[in-house]
Amino acid sequence: MSAKIRILNIPFDAITEAEAIEKIRHRLGGESGDLALITTPNPEMLLEAQNNPAFRDILNNTWMSIPDGIGILWAGRFAQESEGRSYLGKIFTALRTLAELVVSPKKSRSVFPQRLSGVDLMQKIVELSQSSGERIFLLGAAEGVAEKAGEKLLEQFPKAKIVGYHAGSPADEDYLSILRKIRETEPEILFVAYGAPAQEEWLNRHRGELTGVRLAMGVGGSFDFIAGTKRRAPLWMRLLGLEWAFRLAQEPTRYKRIWNAVVRFPLAVLRSF
Ligand code: UDP
Numbered sequence: 001m002s003a004k005i006r007i008l009n010i011p012f013d014a015i016t017e018a019e020a021i022e023k024i025r026h027r028l029g030g031e032s033g034d035l036a037l038i039t040t041p042n043p044e045m046l047l048e049a050q051n052n053p054a055f056r057d058i059l060n061n062t063w064m065s066i067p068d069g070i071g072i073l074w075a076g077r078f079a080q081e082s083e084g085r086s087y088l089g090k091i092f093t094a095l096r097t098l099a100e101l102v103v104s105p106k107k108s109r110s111v112f113p114q115r116l117s118g119v120d121l122m123q124k125i126v127e128l129s130q131s132s133g134e135r136i137f138l139l140g141a142a143e144g145v146a147e148k149a150g151e152k153l154l155e156q157f158p159k160a161k162i163v164g165y166h167a168g169s170p171a172d173e174d175y176l177s178i179l180r181k182i183r184e185t186e187p188e189i190l191f192v193a194y195g196a197p198a199q200e201e202w203l204n205r206h207r208g209e210l211t212g213v214r215l216a217m218g219v220g221g222s223f224d225f226i227a228g229t230k231r232r233a234p235l236w237m238r239l240l241g242l243e244w245a246f247r248l249a250q251e252p253t254r255y256k257r258i259w260n261a262v263v264r265f266p267l268a269v270l271r272s273f
Helices: 017-029 043-051 053-060 070-082 087-103 118-132 145-156 172-185 198-209 222-227 235-239 243-250 252-272
Strands: 004-007 010-013 036-039 135-140 161-166 189-193 215-218
Touching: 004 070, 010 053, 017 118, 017 215, 036 053, 036 198, 043 053, 043 070, 043 252, 053 198, 070 087, 070 243, 070 252, 087 252, 118 145, 118 189, 118 215, 118 222, 135 145, 135 172, 145 161, 145 222, 161 172, 172 198, 189 198, 189 222, 198 215, 235 243, 243 252
Parallel strands: 036 215, 135 161, 135 189, 189 215
Antiparallel strands: 004 010
8 A cells, every 4th residue: 555665774654644544443453463563753763773773673673654754754755856866966956855845845745645743643543443442551751641641532532442551661670560550451552652762662672572462652752742741833833844843942952852853864864865
């Protein structure tokens, strides 16, 4: 159904939100009892994967990989447009495709049909679970945040079955108590909010022991956004691909991460093609 696009050696599904949900519905309704891992690589995660082979392996062996961030959409388009060009031509193409993000958003979506943020997909999965009936467990974030996010999700999706919460941490000493809670509550869907790469590494390390979990996804700061402990960018900023700028204004301590996403990532992509 969807083509795989590779950026900095990480595969992505060129897929719309509706197609992603359809694929998830099909998987949950199917026979496979294996855990399907969904990853949502953003520019920072791709840079991390350059120097972290274990994380790179995880991102390469995931069931679904969605482009979380306007930077990924740009990189996909740049790869397509710069093929066969000289080095100078590539620099020109990089600048043109970056400008197109603002002046011609439609063109920017010629490779990836849309940006698919982890928090949006997570909510769509919760919505879907209302009819398919899977139990959901929310793992991670600061004390009380997962519960608050759960309350908000239930206000929106009252038929969802949110069966467990646990703040905890990805540290090994917390693992047994987490596993006990997960085994008691028997979720089929597990969302993990430890931030990348800790959440993906945790899921990969323990996937064999998470009996019954059929779909899992690292969701970063999503519980904070849903609970309202962090504010999300207004819709117009998201549509313009400026969510990163909003987060920088909200959390100036993220400046290093934003620098990586906005400056180091495009340079790495430029060098890679
Ligand atoms: N977190 C956690 N335990 C840890 C480290 C992080 O629960 O040991 C949580 C943190 O509270 C936050 C999430 O992980 O809810 C990471 O959010 P961040 O904004 O860094 O993720 P992003 O959305 O940028 O991927």
